[in-house]
Amino acid sequence: MTALAAVTVAGASLLPFGYLFFTGISANEIRTQLSYPATTGALVQTLVLTVLVCGLTALLGAACAVLVTRTTAPVPRLLTVLFTLPLAVPGFVGAYAIYAAELVFAPGLGVVTSLPGAGCVLALSLFPYVFLPCLIALRGVDPSLEEVVVTLRGSKLSAFRAVSLPALRPALAAGLLIVALHVLSEYGAMVQLGRSTLTTKIMAEMIDYGDYRSARSLSLLLVGLASLVLLVTRWLAGRGWVTDVARGTARPPRRASLGAWRLPVTALALLVPLLAVGPTVLMTVRGLLVRRPTSATAWSDVGPALSTTVGYAVAAALVATAVALPVSWWVTRHPSLPAQLTERAVWLAHAIPSAILALALVFLATRLVPALYKSPAVLVAAYVILFLPLAVANQRVGLQAVRRAYGDVAASLGSRPARTFTRIHLPLGSSGFIAGAILVALDASKELTATLMLLPFNAGTLSTKLWATTNGESLDFSAAAPYAALLVLIGIVPVYLLVRHTLAPLGPTQAGAGHQADRPAATGSGQDLISTLSAHE
């Protein structure tokens, strides 16, 4: 039952790829495209940027997580919120803000639009995706394990290497997967940063040259790259896991004293969120202050856009949560090859440019459910397909945090699997469910490309309204300011909820989540018991 539902979900999320094949792609087209120097250049740049941004986000994400969980840096909670804040800023807004800020305050510098500069800008906006899982993993590490290593080897550093670093691996893999796929499919920010990637080439074929066949063919190449990312991150996650050692009470890991470095290190760390969201806040506030009376944006327009945005985001989060469940449940409880493949398949749709996905949905909706085309249902479906992986990934973490023993105990007391699920896994794994839903809502509220195409006529979300103020290919921050301000402000709510959730007091069941983020803590008998039980489903 679960398997059938999971496969159905994965199949549905792969449906857009049917469009790629159905409407025609050709290897010839790809070959012709690759004969152009700019396309091969774009391909190389895509790879370089992906590697660069992954490297930077891994460093930033892990370092910030260590700082917050393992050192005596002041106000760790506030720091956590600040490190997560970049998630509230849509990619194209942040990129244009920093570009505009450079033009205003340091014209002629050209740092932001250079390859390393663009890499840094992207990394600053994406590193929370690595920071959050690292934070969870580090908090979950059982301090007694590190203490054991310290007594054996006498070095705190080697204790960290032996215990916490392996725990970080799956967290890094999970975060980097999201980061890499974001870099691959990013359009708006790349354009603002003057970078040429496979996705900007695909969009140019569509928008500038009206050559959809080439666009679809190049998309296939992008799918290839995404598959590579899926393989590499799977390898990065590793096969080893820390066995859940029995312990009575959970306690937070020890913190290393920063001593005299406490303030300088914190100041340096504060630079990260400052650089990430500072330009957006600066340009938005500046835009609000210098607003001319002629600025077309009326605050009265903002209200409907806000409620539309929130409505769609919440709907997408709820549907994605429900739909992700069979996939995450199946892959957590029965990590067989089919289950793993199903889980990986869900990620593929995350990697193609959302404009291609939207076109595919236009194609499918007008043929399968013509009455629903241009209705909210299709847009919500698009959000669900796009952001389903975020829900699946977080639900997995949540479900894996639930000790198998609890399920076994419930089963031995005669509880059926479904009841065990609603009484044990759902409540204990809820943090993963909620985190997934929040991330889906957050990303849906920022989405632009698919929204533009599938939004019901005359409706507007904050993103599309903000986009509509772009004049002369650049954001006019005086007209866009109200929308930008609101987008960031409503983004702060889920970010805060997310952080509060992540920092919830450690319970015995939550500790250890990080160890097994990609691997169940299976004990032989438990595994068998669960399989026997679910055979009844």
Added chain:
Amino acid sequence: MTSSSPKSTGGAQVRRGRLSGRATIAFLALSVLALATACGGSSPTTADNPSTSPNSTSTTLTVYTDQHAELVESLTKAYTDATGVTFNIQNDATVGQIQAEGDQAKADVFLSEDPSPVALLGKDGLLAPVEESTLQQVRPGLSSGQDLWVAYAARARVLFYNPTKVAESELPVKLADITEPQYKGTFAWAPSGAFVATTQYLLSTWGEDKTTSFLKELKENGVNEQKNGKVRDTVEAGQHAMGLSNHYYWWILAAEKGGPDQLTSKIHHFPTEDPGNLVLSSGAAVLKSSQNAAEAQKFLAWLTSKDGGQQVIAGPVEVSGAQYPVATGVASSVVGDLDAIKSPAFDMDVLADSEQAEELLKRLGMSSG
């Protein structure tokens, strides 16, 4: 002992059913609520409000457009005020979306920014011819040669320059001069649609060899800033002395900054008839599949008429985006009369069918994206 065990399992089963059932109902209720909010959020704007229109025609035209949202909003609002006809607007529309919709195509009218989308739709056989009287209202040479679309606005290719970096007297006299050695590294360009159109024009007048060597030299001499807006911004910031772009980018920035005198950079039109002054149309077309063809044709007639849409396009930057009106006898209150631009004459449909230019630019590594 053995008999009590199944009983208790049974009891658990019943309770489980009730519990998860309740959870499911709660979840579904929440989902429906959220969806309702989503629909509700959009409805105030979606609802065509016949009660507020002067006469109560219930016609609604669906307009697909890639033109600046503000201009389309100004135009459709003015038409609604005048006739009561309301609009469904798809912004950032692409030919691809219309193709993907197939038989379910929604659009009655397409309003393009560059000539190529309407030309492409025409080539695909998706357009119905525009009424002759409508075409007559517009200056000759700007609309489709096959009467498949009508020009309703126009933009001109220009050279921006920053007087702190280069004196007006030192500017190139014609576009072809920009490849001269003294301009090396001093100017920006962008591989925009208008740049493709310029290339296509050069191909048809200069031939492939001369165009190819010109483009190679231009690439060598200049800096690719990817987007026309960036060409403007970087010239204004003094990063480049000059930049090839479209006229209205400069006027939009001027309006944002509080007037043309607030900008450092200036606009240069080449003094004689020159490919550097190319004028490109924004086109309006009626889709063959339209169920409201008659109403759609009426809208196009209004859009191109001296006292209708052209007045909106002649208006201030905030509504017109500083485009040139194209009806005979109408000049822009911002940028003046289109006749002042010394653009060479050419067939707009030929220019928009720019596959040859695109191929050449891609081969030279000068394509967009």
